[in-house]
Amino acid sequence: MPVPVVPYSEVDVLVIGAGPAGLMCANALANARVNVRVVDKRAVKVAAGQADGISPRTIESYGIAERLIRESVQVHQAAFYNPSSSGGIELTSRAPDVTAPSARYPFEVALHQGAIESIFLDSMTALGVEVERSTVPTSIEISKDENELMDSASHPVRVTLQRLDVPEGQPQEEIVHAKYVVGTDGAHSWVRKQFDIAMEGEQSEFIWGVLDMVPDTDFPDVRNKSLVHSNHGSVLLVPREQDRIRVYMQLEDKDIINPATGRVDKERMGPEEMLDVARRSLYPYKLIPTTGILWWTLYIIGQRVASRFSIKNRVFIAGDACHTHSPKAGQGMNASMNDAHNLAWKIALLVRGWAEPSLLSTYESERRKYALDLISFDKMFSTLFSGKPLTEENSHGVAPEHFMKTFQKFGGFTSGIGVHYNPSVAVSDRNQEVASGLVIGERFPPYKFIRAADAWPFEIQDLLPSDFRFKLLVFTGDFSDPLQQARVKSMVANIQKPESFLNRYATPGKNSGNPRFDIITISKGQKEGFDLLQFPTLLRSHWSKVFIDDTDFTSSFGGRGYLYYGVGPEGALVAVRPDGYIGAIAPLDHVEELDAYFASFMKISA
Amino acid sequence: MPVPVVPYSEVDVLVIGAGPAGLMCANALANARVNVRVVDKRAVKVAAGQADGISPRTIESYGIAERLIRESVQVHQAAFYNPSSSGGIELTSRAPDVTAPSARYPFEVALHQGAIESIFLDSMTALGVEVERSTVPTSIEISKDENELMDSASHPVRVTLQRLDVPEGQPQEEIVHAKYVVGTDGAHSWVRKQFDIAMEGEQSEFIWGVLDMVPDTDFPDVRNKSLVHSNHGSVLLVPREQDRIRVYMQLEDKDIINPATGRVDKERMGPEEMLDVARRSLYPYKLIPTTGILWWTLYIIGQRVASRFSIKNRVFIAGDACHTHSPKAGQGMNASMNDAHNLAWKIALLVRGWAEPSLLSTYESERRKYALDLISFDKMFSTLFSGKPLTEENSHGVAPEHFMKTFQKFGGFTSGIGVHYNPSVAVSDRNQEVASGLVIGERFPPYKFIRAADAWPFEIQDLLPSDFRFKLLVFTGDFSDPLQQARVKSMVANIQKPESFLNRYATPGKNSGNPRFDIITISKGQKEGFDLLQFPTLLRSHWSKVFIDDTDFTSSFGGRGYLYYGVGPEGALVAVRPDGYIGAIAPLDHVEELDAYFASFMKISA
Incomplete structure (x- = not known):
């Protein structure tokens, strides 16, 4: 029986994972005429749900504003609700959703992740790059030869790819030698694990529930970003395209831990149970899905940052692979795409032979610092958001005005406008x-x-x-x-x-x-x-x-x-x-x- | 030998002529889900040249602003040149190109006619309507039956169409019965001639030469709309996409009349001769086409308006079929599209059975008055534009400040913003x-x-x-x-x-x-x-x-x-x-x- 020949190829950059970070990276490299491949384990792209908030800086970046604005809804106003004297909630104040005076687009936009990915996919297709789906990496190693690592023309990263969807008997494996590999493979990153990169930070985890729906409601701020503190929990509403809204709610351990086992049991919490949680918080306003629950998920997340973002400046991780945090400041997809945006041009310059590897080191120094700042912000903001409201019974609760002021004070950060990179080879602080x-x-x-x-x-x-x-x-x-x-x-x-x-x-x-x-x-x-x-x-x-x-x-x-x-x-x-x-x-x-x-x-x- | 059977069909609206007016009309009707066909004698659409100026009102209209602005160049500034003391020309002043305070887009855009037509063609294609090319009408008649004419469901217009591109032996003729026919078939309109509609106005004709090129020049205002009065004639420069410019020049009879015959002889004037005319006017500045003359034409035009725009509110003419005038105020394509825009919704309402024929009468009353105003403006402006400049030798010449003031005074008209329709069934002047x-x-x-x-x-x-x-x-x-x-x-x-x-x-x-x-x-x-x-x-x-x-x-x-x-x-x-x-x-x-x-x-x- 003949030994099967494993196909072998070379590529400048292999991107593993075709979410927003991976697609941003692959598209940027394709635009720079860098030879790039992108693989993803999923057979099809996401069709609904997932991330949805785009910050002002992200809108300004990458030249996608026109299409983004055409397809999305704009979020201009935030509304703050707190307990009323009659037992439910009431409007406390409204404020601009974005507090960043130099923002070119003084609003966020909301659009489902699939539509955002399509912007990059369409651009890549025009440049001849397609996502290779149903494909997973099974091994990765970096050459130990220092000369090879120093040679910008070398391909020192060896990745084995496996196709999941080919008929039996056909070759399923391929060996790819890449100059650079970018792991944008999510919170459970396979790339990160291969290099034993630790996720550092709090061990405690938070549980979030998310629903998408077209509501029948008398809640007056259903088309604003509404941050609701109630005596029954906190809820975040975000308006979406096609009359939809998204409802985020933080859940309590008791909602989802099986008391018999003491472990998380996702079966305990479905969309109907989540809807009940949201309704209790929104009382006396009604919230009825007119066409059912369009999408929902439940996720359990810690506030952690990867200890390293790169290995020998040849393998990088970006996006959720680097940082996990709560969804409530709307930063996830933005942080991920901006990681990729920071990395792509540096890799492109290296591939062209125009820059030294020292430039690549600034990816980790710039984006890891940002990620640490993001986690700090998230901890502080989560505490305020999830905290009990200030009431007569709860004098240590969160005061409405303090919460709103904090929301506004961090507008520079949450808008992405205030991101600041420290001095490095790529940032000279003189003059x-x-x-x-x-x-x-x-x-x-x-x-x-x-x-x-x-x-x-x-x-x-x-x-x-x-x-x-x-x-x-x-x-x-x-x-x-x-x-x-x-x-x-x-x-x-x-x-x-x-x-x-x-x-x-x-x-x-x-x-x-x-x-x-x-x-x-x-x-x-x-x-x-x-x-x-x-x-x-x-x-x-x-x-x-x-x-x-x-x-x-x-x-x-x-x-x-x-x-x-x-x-x-x-x-x-x-x-x-x-x-x-x-x-x-x-x-x-x-x-x-x-x-x-x-x-x-x-x-x-x- | 069998008598060939001529195919027979019915349609709500037949549009004859697929220039900007015809396409605007057909696209608008297709958008209204009106059953519409559009035929054109040309085998292919225009690829370059032709009209190019879009006024502020046209940009605001029809929902095409986004694509128009993406593909075109914007004209914000006008420059006025006049004879200098040293024998050539010099900059007299610059001013806003558009003087219309309420304009949403305070600029004109310039783009070749083919690109503008594509906007409508792409929209129509998405709605399932394609231009039937190489097709000419050979007969048209309106029913004389008053009952049929009064019945909004009837098809009282009978048009014979002939296909020019079918192999011999195949049917070339088709009889179309239409509720309405729109003749947007240009200055030499066949439809207009079938109904013996006179073109009223001046009998004298003016000769214009037009060139498109990418120039090598030291003329400082080559990217502005430049209105040049020189002692050697007047020239109008308009910036265009892809570093191109358009050069309009009015020619004199002697340039083009064959003295032997006393008749126009287009052979006497080619692009090189036109370029010489422009260069004499632009001295001391150089004007060298870097990639040749990309497009040119010569046209002879009178300032005339059709005596009628409709026949029994069943057949209409629109665009150049109704009015001819000089190109220099950039009105031609705008007037044509706005004719069609005025007509299309009225026809659509009739076809839907939502309006009385009296509504259709307002097409002629509104647009013919506009056309008469346009010709009056054109005569006045032409006289100033083509007049000799005011110099010591020519004390009756056109004073630079008078010309510029006139240009600005009529900004409301030329921008299209100031178009005013008189009271009618569609315009109530109360309150x-x-x-x-x-x-x-x-x-x-x-x-x-x-x-x-x-x-x-x-x-x-x-x-x-x-x-x-x-x-x-x-x-x-x-x-x-x-x-x-x-x-x-x-x-x-x-x-x-x-x-x-x-x-x-x-x-x-x-x-x-x-x-x-x-x-x-x-x-x-x-x-x-x-x-x-x-x-x-x-x-x-x-x-x-x-x-x-x-x-x-x-x-x-x-x-x-x-x-x-x-x-x-x-x-x-x-x-x-x-x-x-x-x-x-x-x-x-x-x-x-x-x-x-x-x-x-x-x-x-x-």
Whole structure:
């Protein structure tokens, strides 16, 4: 009997798990023309339920806002309910759902996970990448050869994949050699377990019930995010597409622990029992599912973070594989996609041979710190959310105003807008004073500028797409001032020297444009008399690259961008990372500061 | 030899000509689920060139803004050039391209006609309607039987269609019996000629040359709409997608008349000769096509309007078949699509048996008046545009400031925002004082209101889609004021009486919602304490139907809608036509005013 030949292949990146984190990662890499494969054990994609909340920062990110907004519902308002004197609950206050003044989209959107995944799946399909379903990894190992690990062209990770859906007798196994492997395989991550990565944090677990329905109700805030504290428990309502709502409720151990065994017994709690729990909390309002319970689940979750997010900068875990926490701050899917967003461009630069492995180390340092912050927030917020309300009988309960203030105080965090990465090779903390409103290590804040060539107003974030290039924003100041003009011309001369990063990291063989850097010019000036042809050609590689800090023709916006960004009349150079985060700032007469920044992780093309 | 049998069929509406007007019409009818066919003599759709300018009103209309804006370029700024002292031209001033304060989109967009047609074609395809190409009508006649003409279920128009692309021996002819025929077959309309409709107006004709190119140029305003007066002629530049520009130039008779014959000879003027004409006008700036001339044409046009737009309210002409004029105000495609937009909902209502033929008469009265206004404007503007500039030698020339002021003064007209329909069965001019900012006979102006259920801000125009329903906007005033509450409740009682239009024109057999009327409630109030459940159910048929005149959470907009619309504390009832025009206004305590309005053209279902 012949020994079956196991197929063997190579790939740049293998993504294991096709949830939101995995699809975000695979799609981003496909967009960067990286050779990527993505596998998932499930035979079909999720059709309903699962995660549903998208934060303001996630909407701004990845260029998916238009479709996301078209398909989703917007959540603008939060309503807070507390016990009333007559035994039920009553409206205490309403407030903006998002408290983050610089948010481009000052709202959350809600949409079922399957629809969000479809956005990435459709994009990937157009790029020729499909999820390989019914496929599980059965072994993974990283080469121990240090030379191989240091060689960016090597494929040091060996994964065995098994197909679950092939007829007997056909080959079911395949050996894949990958440059990089990303494990986005969920809270019970197989990848994480293979490398014995511990989940650190509280051992205690919380039980959550979730229902989706189209309600018949007289609850006045059924289309708002409603945070309900009652004497019978806490409930969170989230509006959803197609008149649906989602109901989250925290359950008590007694609801679900089998007293005979002392262990969790999911059979004790079905959708009808959950609905009863919700109804007790919402009394005196009625809540009747008009078309049944459309989806439901029960989950038991701890507040924990993985001890490591990467192994030898060749295997990474991201998303739920790295962090587990409660659903109530709506962070889960956002944290997962943002992990992947942080990782994808770094891997892409390595695969292209444009960056040193040190860049990859910033994935763990940036995202693990974020995950720890998320867990801290979740603990604090969970305690408030699940705590008994303040009543005459319970003088240690949660005061409504304290809960609402906390909700608002952490708006920067929960919106994703306030995420801050510490200094590293990818974040230089020098020269913050040159652009005090552009916080180094945070995402570039939105503002509208007028395109010089045609007075078309542009949101600057739209000029900073996740296209794997660094954006170099040149704030020239007022070019009609002779002194400032001289300063700009001197900067241009310096940046064009052979030893400057712009030429040092030019990619040979490319004759049109610089694939690594995109230069965008933002000048002071008025549209009526502005002449963009006055600028050195480096600052106007195309007519569309020059913007002015002026109001639009309807005087509705614009004109105070320098002030908002804290950039003085001397101008500034700002390097924005491919993921939209501010990496470095320099004065115009210190181009060498940017040389140093890029030298810390960038590689000269071979 | 057997006599060939000519196929015979019936259709509700036959559209002849698949340019922008015909496609707009066919798509609108398909959306209304009207049985429609559209034929065109051309074998393929236009691929490049042709019309390209879309006005602000056209962008707001038909629900195509999102795709239009994604694919097109925006024109925000106009630049005016005039002779300089050194012999060439120089920049005189820049100004907003659109001067229409209430425009929702304060810019024009430019995109080639083929891309615009694709928007309609894709929509039609999804509805199962395809253009039948290579097909020409060869005969058309309307029944002379008055009873048949008065019967809305009859098919009194008989058209013979001939297929041009079938193999010999196969049937090439088909007889179509239609309820209505729309001739959107261009300036040389076959339909118009069959009914001997005269084109009235100036006999003199003007010759225009047009070029599309990607330019290499040092002309500073190449990405703006540039209106150039030079001593060598006038040129209009329009920016286009993919770095292209369009160059329009008016040519002189001597350029194109063969002196031997005294007749137009198109052979005398090719793209190279046109480019020379443009270059002379643009001196000292260079204009070099980098990838050749991408498209060009030459056309000879008079300023004329058809004497009639309809025959017995059964056959209509629309678009270029009705009006011809110069291209320079960018009105052609807009006027054509807006003709069709005006006509389609009226035909749809007739086909459904919901309206009397008197409604159809308003097509000619509304659109012919507009066409006459357009020709008057075109004559005046052409004279200024083509006139010699004011110079020392030419003291009767056109003064730059006069030209620019005229350009701005007519911004309401050229934007399409200011189109005004006179009183008719479809426009009642009573009660204007009840909502002084909502001009009866004009389009409903945009404003943002906050949805009561979830504080989601909505542009009111998005609540008034072209879906063939009349929108009844109920401005309730402040419902927490007991007097006003009583007034609203009394209005609701009146409007629910059997003899009120709402019940009188209810369509039997429909048990959910009213297919003819959509009721939208706009209340005064603040989102923080508002309870939409307080309203009578008629005013909240769905939770999404109630809006409040309040600011959004970022205090960026909203909150002054009553003031902007001139609606007082007593509220108002406003009937908006399916095409977004204001048809009638009534005080809350005079519902009978709306009864009278709808009785003037609406029909009780059989």
